[in-house]
Amino acid sequence: xxxxxxxxxxxxxxxxxxxxxxxxxxxxxxxxxxxxxxxxxxxxxxxxxxxxxxxxxxxxxxxxxxxxxxxxxxxxxxxxxxxxxxxxxxxxxxxxxxxxxxxxxxxxxxxxxxxxxxxxxxxxxxxxxxxxxxxxxxxxxxxxxxxxxxxxxx
Numbered sequence: 001x002x003x004x005x006x007x008x009x010x011x012x013x014x015x016x017x018x019x020x021x022x023x024x025x026x027x028x029x030x031x032x033x034x035x036x037x038x039x040x041x042x043x044x045x046x047x048x049x050x051x052x053x054x055x056x057x058x059x060x061x062x063x064x065x066x067x068x069x070x071x072x073x074x075x076x077x078x079x080x081x082x083x084x085x086x087x088x089x090x091x092x093x094x095x096x097x098x099x100x101x102x103x104x105x106x107x108x109x110x111x112x113x114x115x116x117x118x119x120x121x122x123x124x125x126x127x128x129x130x131x132x133x134x135x136x137x138x139x140x141x142x143x144x145x146x147x148x149x150x151x152x153x154x
Contacts, residue, residue, distance in 0.1 A: 002029035006051055010058060014042040014067070019101050021085025023060075033058050036150075039088050041067025069093040095119040 004010070004027055012025035012033060023038025025046075035046045035058040043065035046058030063070070071090045086094045098119050106114040136145045148154065 002027070002031070004029060004031075004048060004051065004056065006048055008048045009061065010046050010048065010056075011064070012038075012044050012046055012058070014038045014040055014044060016040050017086075017089065017097055021087075021089075027056055031056050035060050037088055038063075039067040039070045040093075041069055091121075091125045095121060 010027055010033065012027070012035070014023040014025045014035065016024040017040050018024055018034065022034040022036045023040065023042060023044070025033045025035065025038070025044075027033050031054065033046065033048075033056040035044065037060040038044050038046070042063050044063050045061040047061055048056050049059045050057035069090050070088055072088070086097070089097070095118065099116055103114075103116045106112070106116065134145055135148060136143055138144075
């Protein structure tokens, strides 16, 4: 039985990104670890925040060796907004990943011979969002409006 528990700090090699933009790594006991903000090719330190029988979820503490696919400085509010799941990945790599996701979906559906063309880009990589909710709250300072942080009501 593994001694990995909530609060454990793991050194991980990130091998992939899932369709939600979380880095995918393997713990020493073989379980998959999902880490938001990690990029395939990163070497990271992550704190375990969720433990299940089959997988772990980690919170990125530090990038000890960055991936060549990593891109920083994309957004001024990366953790507060939650809208850009690929914000730490170069745009070219993001397009490759999305093409791979579609190819994999066809294979999974039993259509391995479908040719998936490269993803077309509008050329614009900043200043757009595919979904917007603009909550408005009354505070002591007046009205506040903005985006929800990822997986929250804040």
